[in-house]
Amino acid sequence: MNVGVPVALINLFDGTTRDVRVHVQDLFWSPDSSRIAANVDAASSPQVTLIAARDGAVSSLDASEHGAPVGIARIIGWINATHLGVLFNGPIVSASDSSGSPLSASTLSGGTAGLLFGSLDVATGAVRRITAVPQPADIVLTPDGQEALILSSFWNSTAEVVSLADATLREAPVITNAFAPLLQHVDNVSFAQGGNWSIHLAWQPGAHVLAISLSASDGRPDESGFLAHQQTGIWLVDLDHDRASALIPAAYALAWLPDGKTLLICDPPLTKSLPLAGAGVGTMLYALTPVGPGGTRKTLATDLAVFLGLVRTK
Numbered sequence: 001m002n003v004g005v006p007v008a009l010i011n012l013f014d015g016t017t018r019d020v021r022v023h024v025q026d027l028f029w030s031p032d033s034s035r036i037a038a039n040v041d042a043a044s045s046p047q048v049t050l051i052a053a054r055d056g057a058v059s060s061l062d063a064s065e066h067g068a069p070v071g072i073a074r075i076i077g078w079i080n081a082t083h084l085g086v087l088f089n090g091p092i093v094s095a096s097d098s099s100g101s102p103l104s105a106s107t108l109s110g111g112t113a114g115l116l117f118g119s120l121d122v123a124t125g126a127v128r129r130i131t132a133v134p135q136p137a138d139i140v141l142t143p144d145g146q147e148a149l150i151l152s153s154f155w156n157s158t159a160e161v162v163s164l165a166d167a168t169l170r171e172a173p174v175i176t177n178a179f180a181p182l183l184q185h186v187d188n189v190s191f192a193q194g195g196n197w198s199i200h201l202a203w204q205p206g207a208h209v210l211a212i213s214l215s216a217s218d219g220r221p222d223e224s225g226f227l228a229h230q231q232t233g234i235w236l237v238d239l240d241h242d243r244a245s246a247l248i249p250a251a252y253a254l255a256w257l258p259d260g261k262t263l264l265i266c267d268p269p270l271t272k273s274l275p276l277a278g279a280g281v282g283t284m285l286y287a288l289t290p291v292g293p294g295g296t297r298k299t300l301a302t303d304l305a306v307f308l309g310l311v312r313t314k
Helices: 173-182
Strands: 005-010 017-024 026-029 035-039 047-052 058-062 072-080 083-088 106-108 111-121 127-135 139-141 147-150 160-163 169-171 197-203 209-214 218-221 227-229 233-238 243-249 252-256 263-266 285-289 296-301
Touching: 017 035, 017 047, 017 058, 026 072, 035 072, 047 072, 072 111, 072 139, 083 127, 083 139, 127 147, 173 233, 173 243, 197 263, 209 252
Parallel strands: 197 252
Antiparallel strands: 005 017, 026 035, 035 047, 047 058, 072 083, 083 111, 106 111, 111 127, 139 147, 147 160, 160 169, 197 209, 209 233, 218 227, 233 243, 252 263, 263 285, 285 296
16 A cells, blocks of 8 residues: 655645645646545545545545446546546456456557546545546546547557546547557556656646657667667647647646646656656756647746646636
């Protein structure tokens, strides 16, 4: 069991700090900023932790599907103020390969379907199944809670978009083909999140357009000892029109400014070892305006260590 790290709530107006008596893996602010959802550990527990932003009060709920407990493998994010997108454990459908040997899971879109993606009601703990997903399950929720993008990877050959309302799936062949030749066989222990992808991404305000980056990771050596390097950079991915266009090389996307005209970006970290390559940042922080191949970079910082996000006063 991984006990995670402790949590503290800091008031940015007066600097007061409140320690929360819980250790977590990941934190996700609700859309109304009233509470935080957290993974307590990485052991697929049915329990999801909720932390009240006002006073740090901790509560928990047990996830279930049709009354049967399910293990929450990972929280993806908030779909809306009352529902979380989650990955959970469910029955694995056996299949056979060409030799007739049993497989431990069914094959889905070129990957192995070992997890289920669903919507968790934080009032009741009830999980509504949306779709099975291949591992590693790199899923991104649209900010309006309408859709989710299931990213392709070295292990999952096809990018797909799923409707969160009716579970309708549609393939995204142009998005798939844009990244297919770039995906390297990077080390990805236990099919964890983010093997091929940087965790840094940003949705353009008011649109289903995602600024996303491949991680600056080295692939595994092949038989000749050649070490392939995964090409990083920022791409703009349009879910509604199945488009993917290269924006700028050797950079990670961090956040759009609220007006949708400027994108904050950084250089990739120097280390190429996972998981730091996809999770870390470089030292340079820039503002890119306009957001296009001919955009101008304005240097904002030269000693960036961590990017936490934008602070709004209204």
